[in-house]
Amino acid sequence: MSEHAVTLTVNGVAHARTIEGRVNLADFLRHTLGLTGTHVGCEHGVCGACTVLVDGRSVRACLMFAVQADGRAVTTVEGLAAADGGLDPLQAAFREHHGLQCGFCTPGMLMTLTEFLRENKTPSAAQVREAIGGNLCRCTGYAGIIAAALAAARRIAADGA
Amino acid sequence: MGTRQFGARVRRSEDADLLRGRGRYVDDIHLPSMLHAYFVRSPHAHALMKGVDMAAARAAQGVAAVLAIEDLPGAMRSARIPTVIALDDGVALRTQHCLARGEVNHVGQPVAVVIARTAALAEDAAAHVAVDYDVLAAVSDARAALAHDAPPVHCDLSGNLAALVANGYGDVEAAFAGAAHVFSDAFWMHRGGGMAMETRAVVAHEDGASGMLTVWSSTQTPHLGQRILAELLARGSDTIRAIAPHVGGGFGPKAPFYPEEAVIPAAALLLGQPVKWTEDRHEHFLSAAQEHDQYWTLAIAVDQSGRILGLRGEMILDAGAFAPWGNVMPNIAAVTLPGPYVVPAYGFAVKVALTNKVATVPVRGAGRPQAVFAMERMLDRVARELSIDRAEVRRRNLIAAEAMPYTRPLVFRDAKPITYQSGDFPRAMHMALASARYDGFKDRQARARAGGRHIGIGIANYVEATGLGPFEGVSVRVLNTGKVAVATGAADQGQGVRTTLAQVIADAIGCRIEDIEVRVGDTGAIAQGVGAFASRQAIIAGSAALMAGEAVRRQIVALAARAFAVEEAEIEVADGVASARGGNRPALSFAALARLAQGEPGAAFAAGQMPGLEHVAYFAPAQASFCNGTHVAEVEVDALTGAVRVLDYCVGHDSGRVINPMIVEGQVQGGVAHGIGNALLEWMRYDETGQPLTTTFADYLLPTATDVPTCRIAHIETPNPLNPLGVTGAGEGGAIPAPAAIVAAIEDALSPYGVRFCEMPLTPERIVAALREAGAYARLAPI
């Protein structure tokens, strides 16, 4: 199996590794770098649990080879909370509105919605539903997640105002 | 006094780590020099194995071992996995071997395991394991399996009828003979998988220094797992620690003990190194237990006014090839069917059929969604045939609140006639109908129809037996830091058990909820335990938590009274401090009390004093509890495509007293989503030779955020007298009536065309086919 050098930043920290070409980004983050916050629910691109941001855009880390992230900046769920450990507004809203039960889909939901809320300052519930339409959650029935996203949008708007 | 936690919307203690990506699920565990496993699985639904050639795989890069059944230790070479639920005589259900022993009975059955340096190398090498199969005829349809010339699912069994179960009471013949009307229908109902977002996973490691074998598994029942593993490895269970760390959803399929949970520990012992196995989703579709099909015929006898006189049903239940949770489904169906209604005479018989499909296990709701579906669809039929409003037919048949406790001469899993202790069924229905604005629906529907839209409404009632035994335990201990350490055999897969128990204990002891640390799902933390199923944890572990908390409070009061030399009645405990009401109000913190409770070397304890501030309590319910509710769904159907949109969903929910409304609402909402999946989407398909056809989330559809509305939930809290908390359990209720309510709403939306639906899932193809058959498209405006 051929090995490749990969250099990238994850949550602002630079990493250089040599890895097999077949290693996907999700496994690389989880098992090579030990960042197990990113989850794998299907390995075939449907569930969205593995969603991370690459150069600010959401991607399914199970569908991207780690070598494709060479030279890029990756953000994972571990990168959301402030340096002092405080939850960001979206994370805090998930707690407040019971947006998680088992927590397995949660990292993917948070990353998808982080990108969405950056681009949609005053979203409707229907827009939030569309935005997470590619992220499966078996536990919550989505209601708490949608409430959390809407509350986070209001909070971010209020803080920015 | 601290604020009362019971009944409050307490934010979950679980969330802080999970939101930061600091959860610890099994696949997150990494141990030094850990090896990785990959299972070789049967590609055939039924075959004899003439040989397994592992030489090439053993020689492959990075491989530490390749094991087939003869390579496993001791009892695992011959014994089937022990059952946790004993089977009645004559029931031909069985569990599997840890690895196939000469015969495979479904696609995906584990045949051999490769252990290698990395998961990828193990998977590479598995391709070189050559199994010589003699392929046999297989059967995948339960009805076909019962034909006299059907191929046997297991070679050593002469037929596929695994059990006959009958239940009932009263003079059914007479009820039908004297009835003004008799209606009957046939139903096909399917559930599919639990489909937790986290697949199964196991890590095992024997610590050389202590001799302790630790097994982490993504399971609902670590204590049961410990017991079974001890038996299979012929090892004292005190040398096995089973841990279910964070578990990413359960829903039933993570309740039974799986072959992989024995093979991975066995491999770790053989190799002297930690071994990890993580199932991928494709494997999950092939090898994690599911619920399969049920085929029902149901007849109802009613008088002129639609009152039920008798009910008679038969069911063929598809049990798959193996049934690790025993033969519980027929009885659950039989007991659930009459539900909240007065049914004077009742007979129900189940044929349990083996098929060459993956093992079965109860999935969230455990067969109740199907029973409720059949009953509620039948009542809709009565309403339609007799031109009575659907809510009114139900009203005429519901058991009145004054009739509680209501006993029905049906025997359940607890071997007692079922008794509804609590509940106000008419009120639950009234509340759900009111929030759904049922009375105004006819007008809404007429307006929508005038605009060319097809909207409909559906109602479903249910009663669910919850809180099954045998017991659950909770230990409470005050630490020298003043924190309160709690452990329980209950397990959490997202239900918020840690938070719920902490609420109960904070009130019982008199401390701040933040000072309570709850450990769940760890046999090292509490010796006895059972685990998560049957919506039981709030009832049983919750009651044990109350008992243990109260006992520790009594210890605290006694100790403080002695220390202050006052009467116990003078002691007050709040916010982690015990103080005396009188004098200069002396006070001691829990930290100081915990130290005091350990005594001093050489000093004598007071008479009757026990060391420490700790207590372990077990709660064993006398019998099942029953929760109930009503669901009302409003849907819109696109008649041209068969697409269904759930517009509104209202729930009247009675799970007794509510410890945490936020958590209970989350359980109901999540259950409804699961029910929407079962009503419209989820279908695990096999071809007639037992080949699975839907093994990705692109083929097996789960409900997404655009499919599930936010439910409006009204709580009715009739306290349950069977436990000190008054709770009746909430984990599954949401899923149970949803398919019935939704399919009823679809039928109502399309009522101008006279189509009827007796199946779940109800897919767009089926809706369009039914409309076509009814000639609807000739009447619909051309597009």
Ligand code: FES
């Ligand atoms: S794991 Fe990547 S989409 Fe499911």
Ligand code: FES
């Ligand atoms: S919280 Fe469990 S899958 Fe979403």
